[in-house]
Amino acid sequence: MNIGEASKASGVSAKMIRYYEQIGLIRAVGRTESGYRIYSTTDVETLRFIRRARDLGFSVEEMGTLLALWQDKQRESGDVKRVAMQHVVAIEKRIHELEGMARTLRHLAGHCHGDDRPDCPILDDLAAIAAVEKPAARRPALKGRHRGDIAPA
Amino acid sequence: MNIGEASKASGVSAKMIRYYEQIGLIRAVGRTESGYRIYSTTDVETLRFIRRARDLGFSVEEMGTLLALWQDKQRESGDVKRVAMQHVVAIEKRIHELEGMARTLRHLAGHCHGDDRPDCPILDDLAAIAAVEKPAARRPALKGRHRGDIAPA
DNA sequence: CCTTGACCTTCCAATAATGGGAAGGTCCAT
């Protein structure tokens, strides 16, 4: 089947399939005489694996590791579990950070009239001459373009 | 004071201060004859405001909105509260997504021996021929380069 | 006065994962 069909069957866009091939996450598949990529059901299974891992927030790099382990019938399940748990820890760290932000904002908003008066504790807090703290790691905003977020350092 | 001092006083890197100026988040400050940027304490307060907002996960765009509201003494606190709460909702949505991922992974890991045996439910799940679901919005991984994450569409 | 090191300036590149689109070739059904 061609890339469009493989895309539909796997849930990974054709753009991303080409990208994954380009960066070496998946092997370069065969081509027709006219240059069209040809995918086998095995290839589609791999893509589906990627799709699922991506939905669980694994980065491309982690997916590479998982794919290698998946294809290595001799791997030790401990290796897989380790990768998974590292990811869980990263996710949970991220959750805690976000919870802190949400908590603070909800607290501030709770003290804001939220009406036509200009007085606003939220802005007052943002403007507060507070001590500069730990820089903390920053990640992109959720402008919607990506999917899983969270990856190990 | 020059950009290095303003950076230390605000907790925003010199690189980012220049960037924020470039994209118009902050006004272009004055320069010395030799071209060095000069910052006033007011400028530093603005930078600190930005720093704080950034730590609460606001995107540059949202920071622009908040800054405008902050500097508009006539603003209605309701406008500020709205921006803040929209952000909270986005954060909480993200938290739920991450919790779902963590829950699934913890569950799978719980069924994985995690020893030297090759048998692994985690990989089995990833490879499962599951129905392709909702594509869901994807965001970058937390490779550490950024800070707040979460912004409205 | 000159050197040196710490700063400053601008410009360009890379990051992660994805979408958008252009220019051009292909395939298949009318």
Next chain:
DNA sequence: ATGGACCTTCCCATTATTGGAAGGTCAAGG
């Protein structure tokens, strides 16, 4: 043969941030 739906490659944009190169400036010490 024509058209529309696909395919191909290539380049660009996105977000927030850091890194580095090349070159100018400043202040302190000699």
